[in-house]
Amino acid sequence: MSLKSLLLATATLAALASPAHAIDCSKAATAVEHGICGDKGLKAADAALGQAYGQIVKAAAGDAEIHAMLVASQKRWLAARDETFADPKDEHWTDDTPWRGRLLDAIRSRTNALARRSTTDPKQFDLIERAQAQRQFAARLSGGSFAGFETRCDFFPDTPASWADHYDCFSTRYYRNNDRVCSVGEDWATYRQYQTRSIDRLVDGKLTPIATCDVDGDSDSTCPDASNDSDTKARWNLQPKIDDAGPSTLPPDLSKLDADAAGSMVEGEPAGTKDDEPWLHACLTDSSYPSADPTSDGSGKRP
Template identity: 35%
Template sequence: MIVSARSWQNPNSYFPQFPRPPLFVKRRRYFVHAAHRFSRISLIRTVTAVLLSAVGLGCAIPAFAFDCAKAAKPVEKKICANKSLLSADEQMNAAYSKLLKSAPDAEIREMLVRSQRRWIDARNTGLDGDLQGNSLSAGEVRKQIAERTRLLQDQSDKGLIAIAQRERQWLAKYAGGPFSGFAADCSFIPNDRSGTTVSYTCFGAVHVQNHDRVCSQSQDFASWQTDMYSTVSRVDGGTVHAQAYCDSQSNACNDGSSKAGWVRAAKADGEDRFPVPASGMPRLDAEMWSLVDSAWFNNCLTTPQYPAGL
């Protein structure tokens, strides 16, 4: 499941009568440091630089199937002990292999590898139990594997490859630069108070550079609501400097005026919730496309002074 900002404006519509979350559900920050730390309910491992540099259209397909003889994680053991789950996992791996073969170029192929690795990591930490520590049902695990398989099999304009191509087309309108990229963080979030059913959901930050300006937006999920943050930064001598921040639950940041909630970066010292661009981020991420507010980015990146009055 990929959630857009608009669908989360009323959290009660998605989490009906959901109780106050337990203390261990912490606010999650989507800001990017040079070391690229992405934290959420659980730490998500990053695909190593060696793997990404090795990926190419002519390379062997990275396989994420596991050996049941070496299964160590609870969800792996659950899959191996259930013929239906094992069959579903094999179907997903087959769909993934076929999708990689259809990738039109190395950059999109790298994105697909990263996406599947991220889902596997989320599966290993998010499908092993509910909020109370009880094991998720085999039926729920099967449903999540089937949903991932359907996404991997989708060759329509809603599929990962088609979305990545639209994303690339959109980014081509701007000059680009080393501080453009996506910082995604995806995991399984409970659907209701029982926590017995979940949805795979992506949040994170989007950074777009146009000449010496970088505009960033992020979504942060905490306490069963979505917070949205915006940052405008300037690139000077290969270093990025935040200029202004805006914290908004609505559209108060969209017009770029100082009255809309924008503040100078110097007045927000100590804040760690705003998205800060860093070099070396992935340039494409189809699972982050629904977070992109293209109208805001165009306004931010092309208006001579943005935000106005600061």
């Protein structure tokens, strides 16, 4: 291979490895790109976003896994942006919910998320710290298949009359220690968040459901919580239906790190695994939990 061909191949791989730092307006192709390029304010905001993205991926250059996670996160945000803001004339955009205003807010919010620094180490980026905390937590477990993150991100409305008020991510987070797989599934509907916890045992490459419960309390199996003594009916469901439990076959392409799934992206929130709770420690280390006591939240059990 000639030097010219080698340089071209390297440049091509680099382009595929990460999204553009900012829109190249000479190649604008979509309504979103044309809209940004035709508006000085949006174009300036996009340039600031590109700069913030460039800085965080540069900071992760020495860590291939976290670097790849950041690239995937940005591609996911760009895809959601392009889908949500694809048509400036869509009926969702009104005087109270203007296309340009919401797009500008979305770009600035993403810029802030990428640029945000750790609350404990001002030199570290928040997203990188979150990924490092995930890695540190996973290192205490056996890991393997069924361990990782399935994340879904989109723009959501805050009220029925609004649209694309904020960008958020909801995930199913799988933790595995030997033959125990404990998962937390989050979703969003009717302007609120829902969370389901599942406990499974790995048998011959498939998950056998052991127990499930819901954090929101809308079902007959509200998750036990020692801090809420008033809910005397809270208990694990020890006879979960297959549809209510985790997947019975290997989830495809689970990401081992995903900072978007690590917890709230609100400034000031702690980084890392928001699932680092007593029930999860008990689930991963005690084969009798929660069958021995379905009303226990696992308090006092640590790996």
